[in-house]
Amino acid sequence: MLKTINNLEMRDTIQYIKYMGSKTKILPFVLDGIDEVYRGGVICDLFSGSCSLAGAIGTQAPIISNDIQSYSAVIGKAYLTDWYDSSFNAKTIIEIATNYHNKNFKQIVKGLAHQEANDLLSFNKIESLNKELISKEFNNKWHLFTKYYSGTWWSAEQCSWIDSLRKAIEDFNDNPAYNTMLASLMYAMAYNSQGTGHYAQYRDAKTDSSMKDILIYRRKSILEYFERKLESALLQMRKKPSEYVHKVYTLDYMDCLEKVKNATIYADPPYCFVHYSRFYHAIETLVLYDYPRIQHKNNEMVKGRYREDRHQSPFSIRSKVKGAFADMFSAISDSNSSLVLSYSNTGMIDIEELLQLSNEIFTHHTVKIKSLKHLHMTMGRKDDRNRTVKEKLIIVKPL
Numbered sequence: 300m301l302k303t304i305n306n307l308e309m310r311d312t313i314q315y316i317k318y319m320g321s322k323t324k325i326l327p328f329v330l331d332g333i334d335e336v337y338r339g340g341v342i343c344d345l346f347s348g349s350c351s352l353a354g355a356i357g358t359q360a361p362i363i364s365n366d367i368q369s370y371s372a373v374i375g376k377a378y379l380t381d382w383y384d385s386s387f388n389a390k391t392i393i394e395i396a397t398n399y400h401n402k403n404f405k406q407i408v409k410g411l412a413h414q415e416a417n418d419l420l421s422f423n424k425i426e427s428l429n430k431e432l433i434s435k436e437f438n439n440k441w442h443l444f445t446k447y448y449s450g451t452w453w454s455a456e457q458c459s460w461i462d463s464l465r466k467a468i469e470d471f472n473d474n475p476a477y478n479t480m481l482a483s484l485m486y487a488m489a490y491n492s493q494g495t496g497h498y499a500q501y502r503d504a505k506t507d508s509s510m511k512d513i514l515i516y517r518r519k520s521i522l523e524y525f526e527r528k529l530e531s532a533l534l535q536m537r538k539k540p541s542e543y544v545h546k547v548y549t550l551d552y553m554d555c556l557e558k559v560k561n562a563t564i565y566a567d568p569p570y571c572f573v574h575y576s577r578f579y580h581a582i583e584t585l586v587l588y589d590y591p592r593i594q595h596k597n598n599e600m601v602k603g604r605y606r607e608d609r610h611q612s613p614f615s616i617r618s619k620v621k622g623a624f625a626d627m628f629s630a631i632s633d634s635n636s637s638l639v640l641s642y643s644n645t646g647m648i649d650i651e652e653l654l655q656l657s658n659e660i661f662t663h664h665t666v667k668i669k670s671l672k673h674l675h676m677t678m679g680r681k682d683d684r685n686r687t688v689k690e691k692l693i694i695v696k697p698l
């Protein structure tokens with residue numbers, strides 16, 4: 300379906316992950332703002348996240364998609380640069396994964412399944428056995444999720460399929476649809492996970508009803524979700540390389556801005572104090588697959604099993620947020636670019652203060668603000684999963 304928004308048309312596209320702060324639902328509002336300043340040339344999505352912008356307009360303009368997290372680059376490339384040469388289908392990957400699984404994991408996960416778990420005691424016994432795999436020595440190369448995450452967001456069985464599919468996908472690392480394969484695996488992970496769509500905390504079964512709910516997810520099949528997503532992605536994909544020269548970076552926003560001149564910049568930085576690197580560490584690790592050191596507190600591994608080297612964003616730290624915006628505005632002003640900035644009335648810095656800062660720094664520009672009321676997904680962080688917030692756009696254009 301196409302919705303025409305002045306010059307840029309919004310395309311409904313395949314979704315890969317559930318993302319906190321995703322702009323998918325308010326894209327018409329964002330695109331309206333971009334259209335006010337866009338006069339052709341490059342559009343830079345400076346904090347691309349789940350890459351909703353690239354998905355919607357990547358066939359209509361050259362895009363620079365940037366985010367500090369590596370999973371975002373995978374999704375960005377899946378939308379922007381991947382294409383399908385018909386040399387494989389989802390079954391090809393599944394066959395390789397199944398062979399790997401039979402050889403390396405079938406025996407290990409056999410006694411760890413939840414089929415027999417009908418009461419809280421036996422369920423939690425199996426969960427503990429799953430978690431104990433963290434101390435097991437494996438002799439195959441692709442076992443990161445089975446070792447680190449069994450009994451957390453996924454069961455040992457599901458983790459062993461994540462590893463097997465990850466290995467099979469790596470066999471195709473020079474295929475032009477490689478990132479689409481990885482993004483489809485992120486999708487399967489999100490919809491099989493017993494959490495609320497992110498990986499900050501998994502749930503414990505404390506009551507029969509929470510156990511029953513967790514069991515629904517424990518019994519889902521990573522393979523089925525992966526196959527379905529990849530098949531539908533391949534059907535929609537272009538059959539030749541994109542006609543545009545798109546770029547995808549994994550840079551800090553200030554380093555990215557050094558590469559951007561005379562462009563239209565869309566900036567959607569974090570609004571709140573939680574760090575994306577904590578909420579999405581599991582898909583970062585899926586992409587990097589680097590057996591990271593896990594964060595410890597008081598000599599104990601933290602429950603969420605986060606990577607030690609997580610990025611801490613200045614936009615999520617109250618003492619740094621104003622300086623982070625000031626640096627961004629100065630760099631954009633110097634680059635002679637236009638800016639469309641998304642922010643909300645519930646952000647880390649007051650929207651009026653942000654507007655004042657833009658007026659101070661953008662002295663050779665027009666600066667205006669637009670508002671939209673909408674329901675914001677908090678991904679289970681607050682009791683009110685959906686809060687009404689006012690989304691704002693600050694729109695800046697060189698004179």
Ligand SMILES: C[S@@+](CC[C@H](N)C(=O)[O-])C[C@H]1O[C@@H](n2cnc3c(N)ncnc32)[C@H](O)[C@@H]1O
Binds near residue numbers: 318351352367568
């Ligand atoms: C509100 S989200 C972007 C959502 C995105 N527009 C979408 O629709 O999915 C903010 C993003 O900023 C990224 N980020 C945080 N600090 C960053 C930094 N210093 N440089 C680059 N990206 C950063 C986070 O990883 C996160 O993906």
